[in-house]
Amino acid sequence: MTMTTIAQLCSLVRSKNAGPFVLTFDLMFTNQANYERVRRTRPITRALLAQLYRQKEEDITLVYHDQARAIKASFPRPVFQGELRDSDCYGGQQYVPLMSISVPE
Numbered sequence: 001m002t003m004t005t006i007a008q009l010c011s012l013v014r015s016k017n018a019g020p021f022v023l024t025f026d027l028m029f030t031n032q033a034n035y036e037r038v039r040r041t042r043p044i045t046r047a048l049l050a051q052l053y054r055q056k057e058e059d060i061t062l063v064y065h066d067q068a069r070a071i072k073a074s075f076p077r078p079v080f081q082g083e084l085r086d087s088d089c090y091g092g093q094q095y096v097p098l099m100s101i102s103v104p105e
Contacts, residue, residue, distance in 0.1 A: 002006075003103065003104060003105075005099060005100050005101060005102060005103065006027065006043075006099055006100070006103060007099040007100065009029055009034040009035075009037065009038060009103060010027050010028055010029050010030065010034070011028055011029065011030045012026065012027075012028040013025075013026070013027050013028075013095050014093035015092060015093070016090060016092055017081055017090055017091040018079035019081075020080055020082065020097060022074055022075070022076055022077060023074065023075060023077050024072065024091075025071075025072065025073040025074070025094070025095055025098065026072055027044070027071040027098065028068070028069065029069045029070065031069075032069060035066075035069040035070075037103060037105070038071070039064055039066075041104050043083055043102060043103045043104070044062070044071060044073070044098070044101060045062070048060060049062065049073055049075070051077065052097045052098075053078075054078065055075045059075050060074070060075045061073065061075070063076045073076075077091065089101055
């Protein structure tokens with residue numbers, strides 16, 4: 001079975017704030033075939049995101065956007081934007097764990 005990573009199938013993987021209390025992640029695919037591969041195999045789940053980001057599964061929103069060939073996920077920031085313990089004010093560095101998720105053929 002051939003395994004490929006999310007990084008290899010996407011043209012853009014990013015994270016950012018959706019206000020001071022929520023992080024959002026966008027995964028945009030290079031073509032329809034790559035998007036359909038991920039949609040069919042579902043390597044990205046609420047359970048996986050909960051594990052990776054230490055969140056409650058019920059707090060995670062995960063949406064597949066067919067028209068945009070994209071996946072969007074959002075959940076509460078572990079530390080509110082601008083708090084003393086906030087090491088990523090804009091949420092732009094949080095996407096990295098998603099890049100190495102394996103996607104089966």
